[in-house]
Amino acid sequence: MRISTFFYTIKQGIINIFRNKWFSLASIATIGACLFLFGLFYAILTNFQHIVKTAEGGVAVTVFFDEGISQERIEEIGVLIDRRTEVSGKTFISADEAWESFKEEYLGEYADGFLENPLANSANFQIYMNDVSMQPALVTYLEGLEGIREVYRSEITASALTGMNALVAYVSVGIIAILFAVSIFLISNTVTIGISVRKEEITIMKYIGATDFFVRSPFVIEGMMIGVIGSLFPMVIIYVLYNQVIEYIMQRFTMLSSLLAFLPVESIFSTLLPVSIAMGVGIGFLGSITTVRKHLKV
C-alpha cells in the first residue's frame, strides 16, 4: 500500500465520521451505553470481590499445641505453616496474650479473682489464608502435624464467602457477556443503517476496481474510532461518579463502613480503562467489518 493511500484511508475514515454525523452519534451512544453498563458491573464486581477478599483475610484457622510442647517445636510448626501456598500470614499468640485478650473482652474487673493463667495451654497460631476455599486441605494438613492438639476453623464463614464470591463472579460474567452480545447486535444494526446509505459508494468503488481491503479500510477505521470515542465517554462519567458514590455509601451506611473496603478509583481504572478501550475498538472493528462484508459482493 502506498503511503498516500494509507493516509487517504485514515482521512476518509475520519471524514466519514463527520459525513454521517447522526449515524456516528448513534453508534457512539450505543457503544457508550453498553460500556457504561460494563464499567458499572466491573466496578461492582471488583469491589465486591475485594470486600469478600478482605473478609476472607479476616477468617483465621487457629492451631493449639500439645501440652508441654517445646518452643523449638512451635517454631518448626511455624516454618511448616509458612511453606504452605494457601497461607497468607500467621500470628503467634502466647498463653499470656490469649489470657489478656480474653480478660479484656469478656471478664473485665472480674478477672482479678484468677491468680494463675487458666489458659496456660492456649498458646496458638492464628493462620490467615489467601483463599478460603483451600481451608479444608490446610486443616487436614495441620491435623496431621506432630505437636498439634486441636485445629479450630470457621466452616460456615468460609463456605459462605466462597459461595458468595463464586455467585457474584458468575452473575457478573453472565451480565457482561449479555451486554457484549447486545452491544455487538446494536452496533451491527447501526452500522447496517449507516452503510446502506453508502451502498452506492461501495458499489461504485467495486466497479472502478477497488480491492475489498481498500473498500473495507475506511469503514473499519471509522468503526474503530467510533469505538474509542464511545469507550472514553462512559469512562469519564464512571471516573467522576465513582468517588462520589463511594462517599455517599460510606456516609449513608456508616454501620457497614468497617465491612466495606472499596478499591481506589485508580485501581479500578488501571484495568477498566484499557479493557473498555479494547472492547470499544473490538466492537467497532467487528461491527463494521462484518457489515461491510455483506456489501462487498459486487
Added chain:
Amino acid sequence: MTKGDVKSRRRKRQASGSDEIITLTNVSKAYATGAPALNGVDLHINKGEFVFIVGDSGSGKSTMIKLLLRELVPTSGDIQVMGYDLVRIRHRKIPKFRRNLGIVFQDFRLLKDRNVYENVAFAQRIVQVSNKEIKRNVPSILATVGLAGKYKAKPRQLSGGEQQRVAIARALVNRPAILLADEPTGNLDPKNSWEIMKLLEQINENGTTVLVVTHNREIVNAMQKRVVTMKKGVIVSDEEKGGYIDED
C-alpha cells in the same frame, strides 16, 4: 439480418482473432426464477470498436453488461475480456480486471457529497495513483469532457448532461481499454444526449473500445456504428453499420 448472417459474421471475426478484446462463446445466464436472461449468446468485439447494444426491456442487455463487469457469472459458456477468463477468474483478481474497464450509468452515480474534482480523483485513489499524478490527470480529463471550469461544483449544481460528463471523466481517468455505457443518455434531453454521444465517439477515436447499451433510436440510426440487437436473451441481429430494429 438472418441467423445465417450472424454466424458468418462470427466466423469472419473469429478468423481475425488477435484483435478481439471481448469474446462471449455460447453464453447463457439463468436466474433462480423466470426465463433465461441470456441464451447461447456469441459475441466478438474487436479492439477499438464502437458497438451499440440495443433491445427492449428484458432482452438481456443489462445482464450482458453485468457479465462483462464480472458482477455475474454465466450459467454456461465462456467469457474472455482482455485475456481474462471471467468464468474462472479468482475473486482477488477481479479488481485488477475491472481497472481495464470504465463504466457509465444512466443515473450517473456520482458521490453527491463530493465536488467534481473529488468525484474524478476518487477513481484514481481507488487504483492507488499518487497525489502528484492525480493533480495532473484530473484537470486534464476534466478539460477533455469540457468541465475544466466546474471542478469545484457539487453534482446537484450541474445539469444532467454535465453530471454525465463527470461520470465519463471518472470512467476515463484511469485510461481503461473498454468503456461500458449503460443507457448513458437515458436521463438526458436530446441536445445533451447528442453531446454525450459525440464525446463517446471522440473517446472511441482516441482508441478506447466503446460499448453503449441504449434505447435511443435516433442516435443509433444516425451514428451508423455496429449495432447488436438483442431479443429475449439472444442476439437477433449484428450489423456493421446498423440501425435500430423495431420490435414488430
